[in-house]
Amino acid sequence: MGPRCCGNDDFWVILRHSKKSTENEGSIQLVCLTANSGVPLFTRGASRQLPFSIIGSLNGVHMFGRGQGVLLSSCETEGGGRVLWRVFEDSLMLIAVSAAQQAGQAADSSKGERLHLQRLLENVWSCMVMVLGQDELVNARNVERLKRDLRSCFGLIDELLEDRRPGVLGHLTLCADCFLPPLPDLLQEAVQSFAKAADSEFGCLVVHGRVAAATEMWWRLAPREIVLLSALMRILSDSGAASCDYPVFLPQGSPTVAHRLLRFQLLPGADVCVLCGPTPSLCGAESALVGRFWSPLTDALRDCLALGERCLPPSVTVRPDVLALLLINRESHRAVSCVPAPSCARPRSDPPLPSVARCWELLKLFYIFCMTRYFKQEEAEAAATKEGGARPGNTEDFVCGFSHQPQQCYLVTDECKSFALQTPQHQLFLLALPTAPTFALSNIAAQTLSSITTPTGF
Incomplete structure (x- = not known):
């Protein structure tokens, strides 16, 4: 049995600010420019667009660094916001700008935001290639025509940028969201x-x-x-x-x-x-x-x-103390996630249990927390490297100081108890009732994993 990692006070800060972030969806703004001349091609995201002078400054500081032999990929603002730059095929530059957060935000939230923005930029570039083709983007001779052509990508880009479907996590996990039929x-x-x-x-x-x-x-x-x-x-x-x-x-x-x-x-x-x-x-x-x-x-x-959003066949029985789950098959790059319908067997709680939307948000935050601190990301790193992306890696000193990888991680908060289980084939991220005994979380996760994989072969 590998080591178990218990979360620290930083995650409480993430949870507190995540409630405010869900109220301000669309706080990420995406800017696309030509890499050489810095001509803006489009902006998507937040309703209040960045002024042209700010866009020019963001492009200018990146070009200045490149001229000095420095690759500027990311920075944080004094207010807690974050900016990521990425140039694709020496042709187009994508800049992601996240809104400023509250002062005193945890470093873990910053790591999670960076992971989210990295995946966003890579996905957006792939969206544009999927719709227009790489030649059209790399060898464009007419900027105005390229601007018009890029409009056909907006629907797909907005689908990723606005995160309209809380239960679909593939853009973050880089695993196909699956539905397990009867x-x-x-x-x-x-x-x-x-x-x-x-x-x-x-x-x-x-x-x-x-x-x-x-x-x-x-x-x-x-x-x-x-x-x-x-x-x-x-x-x-x-x-x-x-x-x-x-x-x-x-x-x-x-x-x-x-x-x-x-x-x-x-x-x-x-x-x-x-x-x-x-x-x-x-x-x-x-x-x-x-x-x-x-x-x-x-x-x-x-x-x-x-079956609706349950995504699991009737042969799978989910324990009544499970609020939400995300199961990833690391070998096939497939994932299944659900927020089971409330069971009459669940005890009444005070304060009330988190809503379905909040459960999805907590599940996503817990996944980011585990992947940026404890769990290894071989699949994501291999996919990013193969596609010319940055290797995300773990940045936590705890992980870097050991030759082995954590296999379990748990967190206890006011809203729920969270547990993650990693095996050679699977990763399971689970939210349990706050009344669930902490010592029983490992057993709950093991039973949940078996209840899904045994009848379905997932």
């Missing part, structure tokens, strides 16, 4: 047959914005590509269109050659898509394939939709 083999066979009939090896079924089944080749895509394709599917589904034919580039697998993303709505909340070449046509696939493969599975799809 009849996985039936849906898996349908996806494979549908993709084969569409002359494609890449097929995916999305339920409630999460991957419910996919072909083997779909899972071989880079984790970030799967995360962004899922985000794109959610946007296309929200548009209300029954079907669409959308050109996409794969940021890592095919950044210069576009594929066709054919997406079809099976039921409200359930969509299927394939990545394919020139054939089949959208109308042909819709008329000849969708009904043939998916009409017999209408009841199975409805059973999936009836």
Whole structure:
């Protein structure tokens, strides 16, 4: 058994300020400029945009440092805000600016903010490559035309920037958000047959914005590509269109050659898509394939939709003292998360238990806290390095001073008790009732992990 790490008073500060941060969503502002000339291309995020003079200063200080042989990647303001710079392919510069925090904010919150902004910049660049292609971004000759073309990326960028869906964490974990259906083999066979009939090896079924089944080749895509394709599917589904034919580039697998993303709505909340070449046509696939493969599975799809945001099949029983959980499969880069519905077996508490939205926020904060302090990030580091990103790494002296890695971490706060469990294959992040015995948290986590992985094989 590895060491257990108990949180310190710093996390209390993070929790207090996180309540204020949820009231000020959209406090992160994103700026995109040309790397060489510093021409602003777009800004997204906070309703109150940065003045042009501030944008010019942020670009100027970065260019000055580069001229002196210094790479300026991050800084903090006196008020507690943070600025991150990142240049991609020596072509475009992305700057992320987070709002100033309260004085005395903990250093751990600063680490978490940096991790969040790093992932944001990398995701936004990948979004632009996915929609426009790398050549269009790197070899752009007409700045005004590039500005117009970049507007087609705004929906996907805003999806990541505004964090509209609290239960979808793939943009942060770099793991595909998954939905575990009651009849996985039936849906898996349908996806494979549908993709084969569409002359494609890449097929995916999305339920409630999460991957419910996919072909083997779909899972071989880079984790970030799967995360962004899922985000794109959610946007296309929200548009209300029954079907669409959308050109996409794969940021890592095919950044210069576009594929066709054919997406079809099976039921409200359930969509299927394939990545394919020139054939089949959208109308042909819709008329000849969708009904043939998916009409017999209408009841199975409805059973999936009836589970709602739980994302777990009825065969999985979650303990009544569990408020929220995030389970990551480190080998497959897949994740499942949920906030179980309140159980009548739960005791009444005073003060009342955190809301569903607050549980998602606490779960995300606990994940960031563990990953920036204690748990190793081999998968994230490998993915970032392969894609030309910065290696996040652990910055906590406690971890650097030992040859081994912590396997368990727990925190006790007024709102809940949090426990994280790391094994060679999984990472489990769990929020429990504040009345749960602290000494029992490890057992609760182990039982929860077994209750999910044993019946589902996740």
